[in-house]
Amino acid sequence: MASFRVKGGKRLKGTIIPQGAxxxxxxxxxxxxxxxxxxxxxxxxxxxxxxxxxxxxxxxxxxxxxxxxxxxxxxxxxxxxxxxxxxxxxxxxxxxxxxxxxxxxxxxxxxxxxxxxxxxxxxxxxxxxxxxxxxxxxxxxxxxxxxxxxxxxxxxxxxxxxxxxxxxxxxxxxxxxxxxxxxxxxxxxxxxxxxxxxxxxxxxxxxxxxxxxxxxxxxxxxxxxxxxxxxxxxMLPDMIEIGSFIGMAAMTQSEITIKDARIDMLGIIPDTFKRLGVKMEFRGDDIFIPAQEHYEIESFIDGSILTIADAIWPGFTPDLLSVALVTATQAKGTVLIHQKMFESRLFFVDKLIDMGAQIILCDPHRATVIGLDRAFPLRGISMTSPDIRAGVSLLIAALSAEGTSTIHNVEQIDRGYQFIDKRLQALGADIERFD
The missing domain is CATH 3.65.10.10 (Enolpyruvate transferase domain)
Incomplete structure (x- = not known):
């Protein structure tokens, strides 16, 4: 069984091309x-x-x-x-x-x-x-x-x-x-x-x-x-990978350009991350995410807490709810993440809580994330990837955390993200694969 050793807290920089969907x-x-x-x-x-x-x-x-x-x-x-x-x-x-x-x-x-x-x-x-x-x-x-x-x-x-x-x-x-x-x-x-x-x-x-x-x-x-x-x-570029890179850039305070993103086919994915406070620019068909020390979650017009829920297209894809959740942990503000389709997909938040994230798991479908504006950085721990999307969310958390994290069972991540360790190394990430 393969694992990743990740030394977090490093800012990344560069250009990445999403894989086929x-x-x-x-x-x-x-x-x-x-x-x-x-x-x-x-x-x-x-x-x-x-x-x-x-x-x-x-x-x-x-x-x-x-x-x-x-x-x-x-x-x-x-x-x-x-x-x-x-x-x-x-x-x-x-x-x-x-x-x-x-x-x-x-x-x-x-x-x-x-x-x-x-x-x-x-x-x-x-x-x-x-x-x-x-x-x-x-x-x-x-x-x-x-x-x-x-x-x-x-x-x-x-x-x-x-x-x-x-x-x-x-x-x-x-x-x-x-x-x-x-x-x-x-x-x-x-x-x-x-x-x-x-x-x-x-x-x-x-x-x-x-x-x-x-x-x-x-x-x-x-x-x-x-x-x-x-x-x-x-094939289209993978929209789930694109959303993952947007969240990763925000969490690690990194300046990243996502090339050839087919923005016309991304639906509300960019807008959802913008509601979490993530800044981005569309440059032709590329997405440029500037380095952000701080980002703030929006509230609804009446002042109530923002809810991000999955839905069938053209709603927000359930495959990115895990990434949206982990991105919110280092934002300023509070958001309710509502995973309607799968009742076991939010159980990975216990690993984020162990890393220091402020999350209340309300029930199998809902989690409230309290973002403390990086006041308390996540800390590196040892954890296991339960599925593809939770696995990459834990990887994003590890990249932003202080200290070293170990992620086991990364074959789950490999099922959805090609050569992810090598591609992140090219951006400056300190990530090592070992058996």
């Missing part, structure tokens, strides 16, 4: 199974979850060529469906939550799909009902073997239909869209997720020959086609 990559790479023609994808992040998915596709018989440092060409001409019956498939697919994304393409093109119950972050209940109910509405038959934790779906002769999703699940919507593009007839998906990742997926599918209306809205209309062709696609 992890959450988009898992959808886009799965979509290559929809066609026998080559699909060339650029800006693929070199992170554990994405590499695991690429390896899984290779085991399924997809031809994979690395054409550049962040570029791959995928050709799914001959897919070995029998691999899904092997113990090797069960072990590999169950270790990656993103593996669920291959079900929609397999059902659409081959009429069958199998999947062990996938893993991922332990941040609370993350049910898969939306995926399977959507497949059933398209005519698929679903079976779950609870003893072996194995899903089997028969999607022979999928037919378009109208469906109203019970939740605007990003991965659920993506999976249903990929199943519907080759289904017979018209499919309407209402209460669809409309995150930029979904917009990217739908735009790529249209270039492959799919017929999709309503991209960017919560109502998608899909007219099934007989087959799809190849295409070329470039």
């Amino acid at each position: 992890k959450n988009e990559a898992l959808q886009i790479i799965s979509a290559v199974l929809l066609t026998s023609e080559p699909v060339h994808i650029h800006k693929i992040p070199n992170i554990r979850d994405v590499i695991k998915l690429i390896d899984l596709l290779a085991d399924l018989g997809v031809r994979i060529e690395k054409t550049g440092e962040e570029s791959y060409r995928f050709t799914a001409r001959e897919v070995n469906l029998k691999f899904m019956d092997t113990e090797d498939f069960k072990q590999k697919a169950s270790s990656l939550r993103g593996s669920i994304m291959i079900l929609g393409p397999l059902l659409a093109r081959y009429g069958t799909g199998k999947m062990p119950r996938p893993g991922g972050d332990k941040i609370g209940r993350r049910r898969l009902d939306t995926h399977f109910v959507g497949f059933q509405k398209l005519g698929a038959k679903f079976n779950y073997d609870s003893q072996n934790a194995f899903y089997t779906v028969d999607g022979t002769n999928l037919k378009g239909c109208y469906m109203h999703l019970d939740e605007a699940s990003v991965t659920g919507t993506a999976n249903i869209v990929m199943a519907a593009v080759l289904a017979e007839g018209e499919t309407t998906i209402y209460n669809a997720a409309c995150e930029p990742y979904l917009q990217q997926l739908c735009s790529m599918l249209v270039r492959m020959g799919a017929k999709i209306q309503g991209i960017g809205s919560n109502k998608l209309i899909i007219e099934g086609v007989e087959s799809l062709g190849g295409t070329e696609h470039t």
Whole structure:
């Protein structure tokens, strides 16, 4: 198990380029199974979850060529469906939550799909009902073997239909869209997720020959086609990484430029950090964060305490609530962080409290952060990363803290942030990886 040793209290400076979007990559790479023609994808992040998915596709018989440092060409001409019956498939697919994304393409093109119950972050209940109910509405038959934790779906002769999703699940919507593009007839998906990742997926599918209306809205209309062709696609920069770097710059009083941020696709992320008092400038498509010794949390117009809550797009992404929380610990003022979607995601605050942060964990979903304007700097401690987003939030805290911190289980951070230690070292961070 790898760990980070971080000597905090150093100001960072320089330019950093965000990686390709992890959450988009898992959808886009799965979509290559929809066609026998080559699909060339650029800006693929070199992170554990994405590499695991690429390896899984290779085991399924997809031809994979690395054409550049962040570029791959995928050709799914001959897919070995029998691999899904092997113990090797069960072990590999169950270790990656993103593996669920291959079900929609397999059902659409081959009429069958199998999947062990996938893993991922332990941040609370993350049910898969939306995926399977959507497949059933398209005519698929679903079976779950609870003893072996194995899903089997028969999607022979999928037919378009109208469906109203019970939740605007990003991965659920993506999976249903990929199943519907080759289904017979018209499919309407209402209460669809409309995150930029979904917009990217739908735009790529249209270039492959799919017929999709309503991209960017919560109502998608899909007219099934007989087959799809190849295409070329470039990932968006990872908005979660961009938000993490904004919070890191504020916490460490650093002057940082985030290059090529696709500001037009960041939604309210920049404004949310501005409400925490973080100054930034948009310079073309770059975000410049000046060094700030002090930043102050806004209150609502009536003077009441600011609340930052997660919501489906275009609301504030739940993946950045942990970063917003840790950023507030060194601000001036008070904020209520309300994590609505996952009931275990705020439990990492006990580590911040041990570091000296003033936080009241109200219940599993809400935490009140009392920022003391750096009057009492955080102190370095030994801690363990519980999941990707909490892990990087603890790393940000360690970078700002006095003394040395040790963070164990950094493989969790590696699942979402590529070469994070080397990239931070380039900005002047004192961070060392060790086993």
